[in-house]
Amino acid sequence: MLDASEAVNADKYLSHVTEDVVIRPPGFIIGPGEIRGHEEIRAGFERLKGILGSDRQLHLGERRYFLDRADESKVLVGVEITISDKGAPDSFGTQAAMLCTLVGDKVSRLDSWTTREEGLAQLQDPVAVDDV
Numbered sequence: 704m705l706d707a708s709e710a711v712n713a714d715k716y717l718s719h720v721t722e723d724v725v726i727r728p729p730g731f732i733i734g735p736g737e738i739r740g741h742e743e744i745r746a747g748f749e750r751l752k753g754i755l756g757s758d759r760q761l762h763l764g765e766r767r768y769f770l771d772r773a774d775e776s777k778v779l780v781g782v783e784i785t786i787s788d789k790g791a792p793d794s795f796g797t798q799a800a801m802l803c804t805l806v807g808d809k810v811s812r813l814d815s816w817t818t819r820e821e822g823l824a825q826l827q828d829p830v831a832v833d834d835v
Contacts, residue, residue, distance in 0.1 A: 704716055704719045704720070704803075704810065705763045705766065705780065705782065707719065708761070708763060709761055709762060709763050711748060711751055711752055711755065711761065712748075713744060713745045713748035713749075716744065716748070717741050717744060717745075719809060719810055720741075720744070720809055720810045720811070720813075721806055721809045721810065721811045722740060722741060723739070723740060723811070724739070724740065724741075724744070724809075724810060724811055724812065724813070725737060725738070725739050725811070725812050725813075726738040726739075726744065726747075726812070726813045727813065727814045727815055728747070728813070728815055729784060729797075729799040729801070729815045729817070730815075755786070758788055758789055759786050759787065759788055759789065760786070760787060760789055761784070761785070761786055762784075762785045762786075762787065762796075763782045763783070763784055763785075764782065764783045764785060765781075765782060765783040766780065766781070766782050767780070767781040767782075767819065767831065768780055768781075768831070768832045768833070769781070769822075769823060769826060769829045769830065769831055769832065770829070770830055770832050771826040771827055771828060771829055772827075772828040772829075772830055773826075773827035773828040774827065776804055776805045776806070777802060777803070777804055777805075777825075777826060778802075778803045778805065779800055779801070779802050779803075779819075779822045779823060779825070779826055779829065780800070780801045780803065781798070781799070781800045781819035781822060782798070782799050782800075782801070783796055783797075783798055783799075784796050784797055784798070784799050797817065798817060798818050798819060799815055799816070799817060800815065800816045800817075800818060800819045800820075800821060800822020800823070801813055801814070801815045801822070802814045802815070802816075802822055802825050802826075
């Protein structure tokens with residue numbers, strides 16, 4: 704999902720989520736709100752493409768993953784979101800923590816917070832895991 708987000712590839716992203724997915728994305732990228740289902744996700748990706756234009760790119764770095772041992776359907780992903788001008792050293796960014804709730808191997812819900820600590824507070828028994 705992160706690679707699909709970074710590539711601004713809606714089709715690839717949709718392959719990782721359920722049809723009725725509910726997403727509360729990091730507001731830093733496309734503003735606060737809630738996105739429901741595949742059609743709204745496609746619209747969100749189009750909005751993101753418009754925001755980035757041809758001169759900027761999105762990078763999701765410093766990825767850290769946490770599993771909730773009390774509920775293994777919950778996976779928290781901490782990232783550093785950076786938007787930079789292509790070919791320029793200047794960039795701006797922020798942290799985000801995204802809590803994915805899984806049904807089988809697909810995300811059915813994604814909630815986000817502005818810091819890893821806020822995201823970790825949502826897990827009952829978090830444990831860090833290697834890149835997944």
